[in-house]
Amino acid sequence: MSDAVDSVPGSHWERVWATKPPETLSWFESAPTTSLQLIETHASPSNSVIDIGGGSSRLAGCLYANGYRDISVLDISQSALAINRQHFNTDTAKINWIVADVTSWSATRAYDVWHDRAVFHFLVADTDVEHYVATCAAAVSLDGLLVVGTFGPNGPQACSGLPVQRRSITALSACFARDFMVVDTAEATHRTPNGSTQELVFIAARRIKNLPS
Numbered sequence: 001m002s003d004a005v006d007s008v009p010g011s012h013w014e015r016v017w018a019t020k021p022p023e024t025l026s027w028f029e030s031a032p033t034t035s036l037q038l039i040e041t042h043a044s045p046s047n048s049v050i051d052i053g054g055g056s057s058r059l060a061g062c063l064y065a066n067g068y069r070d071i072s073v074l075d076i077s078q079s080a081l082a083i084n085r086q087h088f089n090t091d092t093a094k095i096n097w098i099v100a101d102v103t104s105w106s107a108t109r110a111y112d113v114w115h116d117r118a119v120f121h122f123l124v125a126d127t128d129v130e131h132y133v134a135t136c137a138a139a140v141s142l143d144g145l146l147v148v149g150t151f152g153p154n155g156p157q158a159c160s161g162l163p164v165q166r167r168s169i170t171a172l173s174a175c176f177a178r179d180f181m182v183v184d185t186a187e188a189t190h191r192t193p194n195g196s197t198q199e200l201v202f203i204a205a206r207r208i209k210n211l212p213s
């Protein structure tokens, strides 16, 4: 793993991942159905994928099983990535694990697919949102795909003890409208391990402009 970062939010997440079993965390899903469906509808196994704030999500493992071979998973927590790594046979799977805070990170290469489930909504400061959107636009190749899922208007107001920004599909689309054109949307009702439900909204959007040279 590279680019180790320690900051106050990083300490929070490190503590969460180091002390709680992944299957007990509110965002846990045994199968990343909506994410997978949007990615596989609009991308193909020859595409490179980065999962932002991937945590212990099964997404990277599912993509690998479906033939994707250029997969990166970024998370602020090293412990989260260590758990995610257990889904792979590390002798054969070459996954790029990146420990970094997406609010201060910059990609050093291009990706065809940028995926984020339940990370963008933690960015409540305008500067963090702006950095995220600019980083995402710079990282995704022309015609590449953005899939981002956040709490919807009726979703929780906090998660993991942190405030979140809830958004409609329209508001989420507007955040990325300068550089991406929405090609698909989805609404999902997530059932948490304790049995409650949470509204999530997703957009899939294409990178429409090349980087200025």
Ligand SMILES: C[S@@+](CC[C@H](N)C(=O)[O-])C[C@H]1O[C@@H](n2cnc3c(N)ncnc32)[C@H](O)[C@@H]1O
Pocket (backbone or CB within 6 Å): 009, 013, 014, 027, 028, 029, 052, 053, 054, 055, 056, 057, 074, 075, 076, 077, 080, 100, 101, 102, 103, 116, 117, 118, 119, 122, 159
């Ligand atoms: C709610 S969990 C979602 C995990 C995963 N995407 C999923 O759907 O199961 C949020 C994840 O984002 C990571 N995270 C939170 N803030 C981050 C940041 N600023 N940069 C990178 N990762 C972050 C956390 O460690 C955690 O793994």
